[in-house]
Amino acid sequence: MRYNCRFYLYIFISLFLFPFSVFSQVSGKKFVVVIDAGHGGKDPGAIGKTIREKNINLGIALKLGALIKENNPDVKVVYTRDRDIFVELQQRANIANRAKADLFISIHTNASTNRSAYGTETYTLGLARTEENLRVAKRENSVILLEDDFSKRYEGFDPNSTESYIMFEFLQDKHLEQSINFASSIQKQFRRSALRTDRGVRQAGFLVLRSTGMPSVLVEVGYISNREEEAFLGSQKGQQQMAVSIYNAFCDYKSDCDRKQGAVVSRGKVKESVDTSRSEQQTADRSVVEKENNVSKANNVSTKSTSTSSSQIKEEVVYKIQIMVSPKKYGEKNACFKGLSPISYYKENNLYKYTYGETTDRKKLLQELSRVRKLFKDAFIISFKDGVKLK
Secondary structure (H helix, E strand, O other): OHHHHHHHHHHHHHHHOOOOOOOHHHHOOOEEEEEEEOOEOOEOOOEOOOOEHHHHHHHHHHHHHHHHHHHOOOEEEEEOOOOOOOOOHHHHHHHHHHOOOOEEEEEEEEOOOOOOOOOEEEEEEOOOOOHHHHHHHHHHHHHHHHOOOHHHHOOOOOOOOHHHHHHHHOOOOOOHHHHHHHHHHHHHHHHHHOOOOEEEEEEEOOHHHHOOOOOEEEEEEEEOOOHHHHHHHHOHHHHHHHHHHHHHHHHHHHHHHHHHOOOOOOOOOOOOOOOOOOOHHHHHHHHHHHHHOOOOOOOOOOOEEOOOOOOOOOOOEEEEEEEEEEOOOOOOOOHHHOOOOOEEEEEEOOEEEEEEEEEOOHHHHHHHHHHHOOOOOOOEEEEEEOOEEOO
């Protein structure tokens, strides 16, 4: 019975805790990004031969924030910590929620008993379906053991118990699509801009992401347990390269937000010279690592429309209103669509993306959009041609 009570509490939290996260243009306020440097103070995080994780995380976080402030006057940057202090996991989420943030970026450094492990990976909230993902989640969540009364604060959650992570199967993250898209962009920039090995986009049960009411990601910038990556991440140049990569991904994400709201803002990316040297072992293993993680990558999927509507118009550009995203497939008459009809869907990033309406007249659909946003506040217009989604 005790477990059942906790289960229903998690369901309640997942359905009612996150009332906000609309794009900044709707309310007229600045776009707010919260940058979270993992660990700090009495919590060093993973410990390398020459540096501690908390220092790597803070260095990259401050450099990222500086880039955003310098190049984006319409964006407000909030740090969960800007110096070496200890901040509880729940407090980090509270900072983002109080700021009514539009985006949450948590920066961490990985570690493994396998000293040859290397590469970057970016996580969104979800069930840790593999042993590797579960290991990372357990390590990052174990910081709550340093907090007072952690058992009460986290409703009896045990970071070392596999059973505690069952709850993440039931958490429905309404920002899943945006989080995955941003995570995919970060990994692409790490691969292209910083020449790091891409270990893919993954999902796991991170407490720091559980309570944030906006698109959120947790970035593992590399392995401090790998001597070569430790040296890279411990250097000012290496930290700057990683910050530039995340910043460029942020520019892509913010530009997409602007486009969906009808705003056009120029966001210049930063070009950074990178160290192209790699060990022979890393070069030889890179294709193997990427092959193993192809399943985890959220950006290698088909965007072909699989609409349930029988009135699909061919050859012309067709406009629809996207209203929601879910990992589950629902019937057209499901109550989650709040009475809207006709409903269709297309599949992308292993998610079902549901749309309302269908017309070749975009102006007509714009008039309908204001009504739909009273039911689905993040709704926006997308277009298709010959059943294929257009950018």
